[in-house]
Amino acid sequence: MSSTEATNKAPAVPEKNSVKALKDEPVLQVERRDFVDLVPEKRPRVQSLRGFDDCYTDIVDYIVRCTHKIWDERDVGLIYSHYTHNCVLYNALGTLYNREQVVQDTLQRLIAFPERRGMATQVIWNGNDVDGFYTSHLVTGSGRHTQHSHLGKPTNRTFVTRTVADCMIHENKIYREWVVSDNMSLMKQLGLDTDRIAFDMAKEQFDKGFRVMDIGENGRMLGQYPPEMECDVSLAHTDTEEQCLRWLHEIFNRRMFGKIKEVYAPNVQWHGPLMKELYGTAAVTHQTLALVGMIPDGAWLPQHICSNPCDEGGVKVAVRWIIEGHHLGYGELGRPTGERLFVMGMSHYHIVNGKIVDEWIVYDHLALLAQIKLGQMEDA
Incomplete structure (x- = not known):
């Protein structure tokens, strides 16, 4: 057990x-x-x-x-x-x-x-x-x-x-x-x-005197080395949690978006920001690329993970995470501004037989837009 x-x-x-x-x-x-x-x-x-x-x-x-x-x-x-x-x-x-x-x-x-x-x-x-x-x-x-x-x-x-x-x-x-x-x-x-x-x-x-703190480096890569192959799984309490952290590191930090097709069920349901309800691995890939594409230098970092066996079968996993980077790409936030961005995100996964069959992901585009405007006020 x-x-x-x-x-x-x-x-x-x-x-x-x-x-x-x-x-x-x-x-x-x-x-x-x-x-x-x-x-x-x-x-x-x-x-x-x-x-x-x-x-x-x-x-x-x-x-x-x-x-x-x-x-x-x-x-x-x-x-x-x-x-x-x-x-x-x-x-x-x-x-x-x-x-x-x-x-x-x-x-x-x-x-x-x-x-x-x-x-x-x-x-x-x-x-x-x-x-x-x-x-x-x-x-x-x-x-x-x-x-x-x-x-x-x-x-x-x-x-x-x-x-x-x-x-x-x-x-x-x-x-x-x-x-x-x-x-x-x-x-x-x-x-x-x-x-x-x-x-x-x-x-x-x-x-109120708050200012954007842009330290430049975000730790995704050390100097000119590629991203780390292995991730820190010390937050995990179970094998399922450890595996989930490895999947997310590979997708978000190593940019191996093909992993999505491997670890998500073909008929996965994706419940995302802007109340999007999408289906299938192609949709998950598209939405993941949309987030990373807005912040192409972003480093993904898990902050907490927990899980429970599920009455519906399988396990449900909750991950609290952040992405730190800069607004260097197009997307929901419009033309790239170069401003520093901090994404606070929460994801819930339903994993059955080693595949993600449902994902709920919440982060706030409005807070990101406000961060851009705060940076622009400081630059003015």
Whole structure:
């Protein structure tokens, strides 16, 4: 049994200070369950959760239930009991450094989109209640733009977008979080001027004194040597995770795009930025080339990986990654500007019989456009 499979089983001993023994059943999985089955009222605790509120039965229940309470039930104040006072929240164009900033940011988003509903698409996790948990929560959000906000007057248009939130959790509190949303897709669906929105985002950062740090080298190659044949797999916990990291290194850093046809199933489904829904290895190759082509000197670096055996068969893997490079190629961002770019990305993979049958990938073109405009402000 792999370490991930082991952590996905209920522990054999009762939780400390618990009156009742833990029920011997696996941690919840999201994909085939209705919402009410993900947040059951009378389900006994199945996983040791020292320090967590009594209502949570396992770590998936925790992340789905508290997200719903905060965003859909409007109990924003739960952030005070579910985040540490000095939590750090990272996104592609800025970082929040304390809990009160998280509260204020949540309020602003609720004001703009009060009808938005964020539906859990899947939760991939690892860890335990001693060392801490890590969850990667893919959310499909839909709603309507009905209120005046930082985006201007309401458009009354509907939208659907994807977001991934990766959280580090210990004793009921999130102490570090990475959030990536497909904001370019949202703005386009609302019919807003993406150039203006990106400029406003950049101007806000510029006025606060933030500047682009371009160190030139990004580490993809050492001097005049080619990219490394082998990748660092120290992040991996299982053979499947190690293999996934090797595939991604070969594709993104060694530019061996033919690998896609080898490791993706012929009928793969690809769920990507701008809410694209594509099929087959040719489409995956095209979209991968589109990303790398915009940043042709980009270095791909994994930051975290976790996985769980899947009720549907196979394994689901979550990878948090970055690409650092420069806007030297054409694509969604227009004519090359040479500005430094930092891509924060999240990918979920469903791997069955050694092949990727589904990929969900989220990164934000709007944040990249804002980075370009921030660099241009500095150059002016």
